[in-house]
Amino acid sequence: MAPGLPGRRCGELYSSICHIPAGRRPIVWEPANEAERLRLEKLERVRARGIEPYPPRVRRTHSIAEAIALFETIEQAHPAAGEQAVETTPLTLCGRLVASRPKGKLTFADIEDGSGRIQVMIRQNAVGEELYEMFNRDIDLFDFVQADGVVFRTKMGEITLRVESFILLSKALTQLPDIKEQRLEDGTIRRYGSFTDPEARHRQRYADLAVNPEVRDVFRARAKTISALRRFMDEAGFLEVETPILQPIYGGAAARPFVTHHNALDHDMYLRISFELYLKRLLVGMYDAVYEIGRDFRNEGVSRKHNPEFTQLEFYKAYIDYNGVMDLTERMLGYTAEAVTGSTIVRFQGHEVNLAPPWRRISMHEAILEYAGIDYAAHPDTADLYRAIRAKGYEANPDHKWGELVGDLLDVVEPNLIQPTFITDYPIDISPLAKKKPGDPRHVERFEFFIAGLEMGNAFTELNDPLDQEARFIEMGRLYGTDSEEAHPVDEDYLRAMRYGMPPNGGFGMGIDRLVMLLTDQPNIREVLLFPALRIRDGD
RNA sequence: GGGGGCGUAGCUCAGUGGUAGAGCAGAAGCCUUUUAAGCUUUUGGCCGUGGGUUCGAGUCCCACCGCCCUCACCA
Numbered sequence A: 001m002a003p004g005l006p007g008r009r010c011g012e013l014y015s016s017i018c019h020i021p022a023g024r025r026p027i028v029w030e031p032a033n034e035a036e037r038l039r040l041e042k043l044e045r046v047r048a049r050g051i052e053p054y055p056p057r058v059r060r061t062h063s064i065a066e067a068i069a070l071f072e073t074i075e076q077a078h079p080a081a082g083e084q085a086v087e088t089t090p091l092t093l094c095g096r097l098v099a100s101r102p103k104g105k106l107t108f109a110d111i112e113d114g115s116g117r118i119q120v121m122i123r124q125n126a127v128g129e130e131l132y133e134m135f136n137r138d139i140d141l142f143d144f145v146q147a148d149g150v151v152f153r154t155k156m157g158e159i160t161l162r163v164e165s166f167i168l169l170s171k172a173l174t175q176l177p178d179i180k181e182q183r184l185e186d187g188t189i190r191r192y193g194s195f196t197d198p199e200a201r202h203r204q205r206y207a208d209l210a211v212n213p214e215v216r217d218v219f220r221a222r223a224k225t226i227s228a229l230r231r232f233m234d235e236a237g238f239l240e241v242e243t244p245i246l247q248p249i250y251g252g253a254a255a256r257p258f259v260t261h262h263n264a265l266d267h268d269m270y271l272r273i274s275f276e277l278y279l280k281r282l283l284v285g286m287y288d289a290v291y292e293i294g295r296d297f298r299n300e301g302v303s304r305k306h307n308p309e310f311t312q313l314e315f316y317k318a319y320i321d322y323n324g325v326m327d328l329t330e331r332m333l334g335y336t337a338e339a340v341t342g343s344t345i346v347r348f349q350g351h352e353v354n355l356a357p358p359w360r361r362i363s364m365h366e367a368i369l370e371y372a373g374i375d376y377a378a379h380p381d382t383a384d385l386y387r388a389i390r391a392k393g394y395e396a397n398p399d400h401k402w403g404e405l406v407g408d409l410l411d412v413v414e415p416n417l418i419q420p421t422f423i424t425d426y427p428i429d430i431s432p433l434a435k436k437k438p439g440d441p442r443h444v445e446r447f448e449f450f451i452a453g454l455e456m457g458n459a460f461t462e463l464n465d466p467l468d469q470e471a472r473f474i475e476m477g478r479l480y481g482t483d484s485e486e487a488h489p490v491d492e493d494y495l496r497a498m499r500y501g502m503p504p505n506g507g508f509g510m511g512i513d514r515l516v517m518l519l520t521d522q523p524n525i526r527e528v529l530l531f532p533a534l535r536i537r538d539g540d
Numbered sequence B: 001g002g003g004g005g006c007g008u009a010g011c012u013c014a015g016u017g018g019u020a021g022a023g024c025a026g027a028a029g030c031c032u033u034u035u036a037a038g039c040u041u042u043u044g045g046c047c048g049u050g051g052g053u054u055c056g057a058g059u060c061c062c063a064c065c066g067c068c069c070u071c072a073c074c075a
Helices: A008-017 A034-049 A063-079 A129-138 A198-205 A207-213 A213-235 A274-284 A323-340 A364-372 A382-391 A402-416 A466-480 A490-500 A512-520
Strands: A093-104 A105-114 A115-124 A143-155 A157-172 A180-183 A190-191 A260-263 A269-270 A289-297 A311-317 A345-348 A351-354 A360-363 A421-427 A440-451 A454-461 A505-511
Touching: A034 A129, A034 A364, A063 A093, A063 A105, A063 A115, A063 A143, A063 A289, A063 A421, A105 A129, A129 A157, A157 A289, A180 A207, A180 A213, A198 A207, A198 A269, A207 A213, A213 A289, A213 A323, A213 A512, A274 A311, A274 A490, A274 A505, A311 A512, A323 A345, A323 A421, A323 A440, A323 A454, A323 A512, A345 A505, A345 A512, A351 A490, A360 A364, A364 A402, A382 A402, A402 A421, A402 A440, A454 A512, A466 A490, A505 A512
Parallel strands: A115 A157, A360 A421
Antiparallel strands: A093 A105, A093 A143, A105 A115, A143 A157, A180 A190, A260 A269, A289 A311, A311 A505, A345 A351, A421 A440, A440 A454, A454 A505
């Protein structure tokens, strides 16, 4: 905030407290509005009462969920208590004040911690006039408090902490968006007020999480997803490894990298765009099955399905081909869906999909014939295929190679692939790391799989012929040679590794963010990233 | 990068070229079993930023910034 605007007085006050020389005042927070100014005044008033608003010591005997469970256990053990009040022994709870209903010398409020929410009852008689006044005058919504008391059930049937005393744990100087909840007869909760602006929610995710419990649930599901995948891989006999994120040569995908610079070594480095080439080196090193879960970085546009950094699972397993990878994929996702949602049947944006194996397997040729009505095998000439695509009314890039035109047709197919589907056997010129299909020089043993119209992952029978691989790298380099931005460097060390002998193997890569989108029914990747990439903006 | 939409109080949103509004939050008062508490009173605005048209712009025009959708890009 610029000097001279309202609230400056408080900034000056803080400057003087901090002994900042005049003219050298650093950036000091100043209240942005009347509500914040009043909160700052309250903080000073609390200090004036001789109370530290951010005390170093906390005591908590139970989480809120534990306290409620404890009460319910006691209540069930004394069913004949009748009119006799049932209550717990004294305990201490901590949490954020999220609702307050003062009624004269009695106040009902709600506090919330990470485990849940409970009503607290504060009576002037119980806590004394001074504390009671402080609670109503100086404690605001969203402050953190610690409260001692016993848990009982009110006349209205609400499990409640009857407060004997309390202390302020942390003063909130900025108000969060206020959201009220009404519990209906059937137990559902109706909410009033909302914090929904996606920009504000993503730039200030902490506020989003603080007031929107369902957003917290999304990231719990994300954590469960990753831990289920890891459990599945571990139990399937895979070794979890970590490979370099900072790489001297990037590869394994056709994406533009982020470039950075190592000062001491004085050379440029790249943030990885895939794990592939490092993980396959490990098969040369005689691990039979490896996987990695981690972040990839691609310097491309952002969209509903793309974030510049995203989380990927890749695995490579010796002595299987892409058919074996499909078997593993089905089982892995069925297992993960079950672990996260309790069922293999998942609802996503109005669709109901069943992730239980087996999934449909259909070749790219058949899929394009079925959904785009084009028999691309009947058009082996690039210009001919281009005309056939245009004749059907689809867009096509005239500069694309034959295999790229085929790949483009997948965009027509994709929205139709609602139930989990493996699309198999891709054109070779868009698949430089996959092994050729026997007896078919134009295709490789590769599949991608789609669920609810989303492309989820990519896998092949991995190419382990070092000379074929070298030829493909050179072809790639020639292809992209005209465009330095997309030039693909030849990874000589990777070729050397292959020349030592690489076992036949099947490899797999999957975007975990998209899987979380599917399992949490979120249509936008930003909703499953805690801090999605946003343009830098003043003040954020 | 192209096309479309949006940007007004802390939050969610109204607003016809003519005095900037509502609900909730906030403040003051009353209230000892409330629970979206209630009743009374009330504070709060660079209408994204900068130009322009006009007697007069939140509103119309242009540019820029940001967000959303979409296309392109993206194995």
